[in-house]
Amino acid sequence: MATKVFMEALSPTMEEGRIASWVKQEGESVAQGDVLAEVETDKAIMELQARGEGILRKILVPAGGTTEVGGLVAVIAAADEDIAGLVAGQQAPPAGAAARPAAAPAAPATAAPRPPPAAGAREPSGRVKASPLARRLASEKGLDLRGLDGSGPGGRIIKRDVLAAPTAAAALQGKAGEWEDVIPTQLRKTIARRLVQSLGPVPHFFLTTEIDMERALDARETLNAIGDGKISVNDIVIKVVAMALRQHRECNAWWQDDHIRYFDDVHIAMAVAIEDGLITPVIRAAHAKSLRTIAAESRALAERARARKLQPEEYTGGTFSLSNLGMLGIDEFTAVINPPEAGILAVGAVTEKPVVVDGAVTVRRRMRVTMSCDHRVIDGAMGARFLQTVRRMLEQPLAIVW
Amino acid sequence: MATITYRDALNQALREEMQRDDTVFLMGEEVGVYQGAYKVSRGLLEEFGPSRVVDTPIAELSFAGIGVGAAMVGLRPVIEFMTWNFALLAIDQVVNSAAKMLYMSGGQTPMPVVFRGPGGAALQLGAQHSQALEAWFAHVPGLKVVAPATPYDAKGLLKSAIRDNNPVVFLEGEMLYNTKGEVPEEEYAIPLGSAEVKRAGTDVTLVCHSKTVAVALRAADRLADEHGIAAEVVDLRTIRPLDVDTLVTSVRKTNRCVVIEEGWYFCGVGAQVVDELQREAFDHLDAPILRVTQADVPMPYNKLLERAAKPSPEQVLEAVRRVAYLER
Numbered sequence: 001m002a003t004k005v006f007m008e009a010l011s012p013t014m015e016e017g018r019i020a021s022w023v024k025q026e027g028e029s030v031a032q033g034d035v036l037a038e039v040e041t042d043k044a045i046m047e048l049q050a051r052g053e054g055i056l057r058k059i060l061v062p063a064g065g066t067t068e069v070g071g072l073v074a075v076i077a078a079a080d081e082d083i084a085g086l087v088a089g090q091q092a093p094p095a096g097a098a099a100r101p102a103a104a105p106a107a108p109a110t111a112a113p114r115p116p117p118a119a120g121a122r123e124p125s126g127r128v129k130a131s132p133l134a135r136r137l138a139s140e141k142g143l144d145l146r147g148l149d150g151s152g153p154g155g156r157i158i159k160r161d162v163l164a165a166p167t168a169a170a171a172l173q174g175k176a177g178e179w180e181d182v183i184p185t186q187l188r189k190t191i192a193r194r195l196v197q198s199l200g201p202v203p204h205f206f207l208t209t210e211i212d213m214e215r216a217l218d219a220r221e222t223l224n225a226i227g228d229g230k231i232s233v234n235d236i237v238i239k240v241v242a243m244a245l246r247q248h249r250e251c252n253a254w255w256q257d258d259h260i261r262y263f264d265d266v267h268i269a270m271a272v273a274i275e276d277g278l279i280t281p282v283i284r285a286a287h288a289k290s291l292r293t294i295a296a297e298s299r300a301l302a303e304r305a306r307a308r309k310l311q312p313e314e315y316t317g318g319t320f321s322l323s324n325l326g327m328l329g330i331d332e333f334t335a336v337i338n339p340p341e342a343g344i345l346a347v348g349a350v351t352e353k354p355v356v357v358d359g360a361v362t363v364r365r366r367m368r369v370t371m372s373c374d375h376r377v378i379d380g381a382m383g384a385r386f387l388q389t390v391r392r393m394l395e396q397p398l399a400i401v402w
Numbered sequence: 403m404a405t406i407t408y409r410d411a412l413n414q415a416l417r418e419e420m421q422r423d424d425t426v427f428l429m430g431e432e433v434g435v436y437q438g439a440y441k442v443s444r445g446l447l448e449e450f451g452p453s454r455v456v457d458t459p460i461a462e463l464s465f466a467g468i469g470v471g472a473a474m475v476g477l478r479p480v481i482e483f484m485t486w487n488f489a490l491l492a493i494d495q496v497v498n499s500a501a502k503m504l505y506m507s508g509g510q511t512p513m514p515v516v517f518r519g520p521g522g523a524a525l526q527l528g529a530q531h532s533q534a535l536e537a538w539f540a541h542v543p544g545l546k547v548v549a550p551a552t553p554y555d556a557k558g559l560l561k562s563a564i565r566d567n568n569p570v571v572f573l574e575g576e577m578l579y580n581t582k583g584e585v586p587e588e589e590y591a592i593p594l595g596s597a598e599v600k601r602a603g604t605d606v607t608l609v610c611h612s613k614t615v616a617v618a619l620r621a622a623d624r625l626a627d628e629h630g631i632a633a634e635v636v637d638l639r640t641i642r643p644l645d646v647d648t649l650v651t652s653v654r655k656t657n658r659c660v661v662i663e664e665g666w667y668f669c670g671v672g673a674q675v676v677d678e679l680q681r682e683a684f685d686h687l688d689a690p691i692l693r694v695t696q697a698d699v700p701m702p703y704n705k706l707l708e709r710a711a712k713p714s715p716e717q718v719l720e721a722v723r724r725v726a727y728l729e730r
Binding site: 131132133134135136151152153158159160189 | 630657684685686687688689727
């Protein structure tokens with residue numbers, strides 16, 4: 001006699017559950033009371049126990065899948081029992097099948113088995129609950145709602161879940177290094193709210209400085225003369241910015257609405273123009289990498305970007321961005337912040353300029369950079385001090401090895 | 403700009419329109435010698451005489467019918483009901499005559515009549531005298547329904563109502579008559595069918611009209627102070643025709659909406675607002691639209707029960723907390 005395994009109401013308010021993992025696999029024998037799977041409810045991870053014995057013949061909702069309470073998740077039966085009818089009925093419900101049952105919470109002990117959801121195109125992993133706005137935003141961002149966790153009632157995916165999605169996914173890569181989440185103070189929240197009201201979703205402000213590049217360019221020439229692989233000005237800027245961010249963690253952060261995430265490691269996202277847009281491959285832990293490694297990586301990433309071969313983990317998880325239009329002859333410009341990052345540095349061309357050094361006019365190679373700051377995270381003086389460090393390091397490039 | 407009461411703003415509108423157009427006249431119980439049960443018609447009998455400020459017997463159906471007849475022959479009657487609760491006696495004239503005449507005569511019979519008076523609950527007037535009936539009249543094609551919340555809106559909308567060639571149901575409020583607000587000295591009129599953003603915000607839209615505008619504004623203050631939520635308060639001002647564009651524009655910005663009204667929830671004004679928004683702003687909604695209404699019971703007489711039955715800022719706060727997902 002086959003036993004249908006249903007998603008049970010494992011908390012008083014649970015309307016649907018997500019299979020966190022299957023403890024038993026298809027083909028394993030199970031006894032009554034055995035733990036079949038771990039189920040993530042609206043509150044906790046709970047155990048789903050077998051209410052019959054036999055072989056776990058078929059898993060209908062894979063790990064990670066969600067289904068509402070009463071939905072069929074697996075079938076337990078004798079090894080030779082024909083379960084095709086049960087399984088087929090589940091996977092391809094006939095047209096005009098029974099209406100979807102109301103998702104009423106019920107105590108597990110008394111939960112009468114109810115028919116599974118029967119929607120034509122619906123997958124056995126259960127439907128995704130999302131607000132209309134969340135669906136539209138996800139579609140605009142090309143996100144699959146099934147990959148998101150909903151923070152609304154009953155796991156409903158809402159706007160904030162979609163907005164947080166790419167960053168959350170990047171964080172889960174486990175490659176973003178250590179971080180610290182800091183709950184903003186009331187003052188910080190007020191600053192954030194007021195600035196957003198005045199300037200839009202990300203309140204930008206801009207800091208520009210001009211950097212004397214003589215020594216950095218000399219160093220570059222020396223290094224390029226030594227060995228294999230060319231180092232670009234941009235590589236030096238990446239390295240210096242990463243090292244400066246180690247000293248200014250307050251600029252190496254993500255605005256996360258209810259908290260600010262300050263990163264210890266520096267992952268530099270570099271804007272790369274591609275055929276019909278741009279993408280920001282990430283050089284991870286750039287502060288810890290040698291200039292030569294950065295040069296090789298940035299070249300490889302840019303090539304892969306232009307060939308459209310970047311994997312998602314290669315262009316997410318940046319903690320700070322760089323955009324360089326110097327090679328296109330732009331002297332200075334402002335770049336738009338790539339949320340949730342709090343800053344981006346726009347790098348202009350190196351040009352020869354008359355400047356006053358020690359009271360005399362002389363020609364120097366100079367470069368202008370403009371930092372766009374998210375004022376919710378970075379205040380003027382913070383950004384200025386960071387830029388000051390960047391400028392000092394570029395003007396004394398020996399600091400790189402310091 | 404002068405600060406005057408809602409009552410005096412209505413009085414100014416009546417006086418100015420009667421001065422401007424001698425086909426405008428006022429009729430109702432106690433509007434003349436007594437100068438109005440709520441003194442809205444103070445001084446009008448003295449200025450315009452008994453042929454244009456007409457006291458009637460206590461016979462709502464009769465004088466509403468006289469108003470309809472006067473409009474049919476080219477006058478612009480303003481019919482005052484002492485309250486809209488009493489107008490139920492005259493609803494046949496409002497619904498079966500006034501609302502139908504332009505349609506059924508193919509536009510040959512004019513019907514520029516205004517029915518006005520206070521609606522909704524005051525304080526402890528009992529179930530039969532505490533009803534917000536705007537949804538009843540808004541249901542009927544052929545009627546325009548107006549419910550101003552401020553002295554400025556009351557004056558500007560009453561002037562437009564009197565000049566409108568359709569029958570207009572104009573709902574005031576006993577608790578509003580003494581409220582004060584700035585009203586310019588110079589001539590102005592507010593077009594019917596235009597809502598107004600009474601307070602701009604980004605996080606949630608509070609839709610309201612008449613007395614619930616004050617409820618929404620108080621709730622918006624507390625939302626800002628206690629939760630850092632910027633609520634946008636949209637005052638419908640006219641229930642029918644409904645200004646859907648202003649509603650949709652607001653909800654596209656805020657993604658969340660709570661609709662507040664003094665009437666009952668079932669088939670209420672808010673039900674219509676929700677219907678329009680779910681259709682016109684579906685892809686912009688991040689949460690179901692919630693409503694705050696009077697409790698679904700005849701208004702209790704007991705003071706505490708009456709207070710509990712009326713929509714309150716606390717109920718609005720609770721609804722906003724839900725649509726903003728503040729309680730996880």
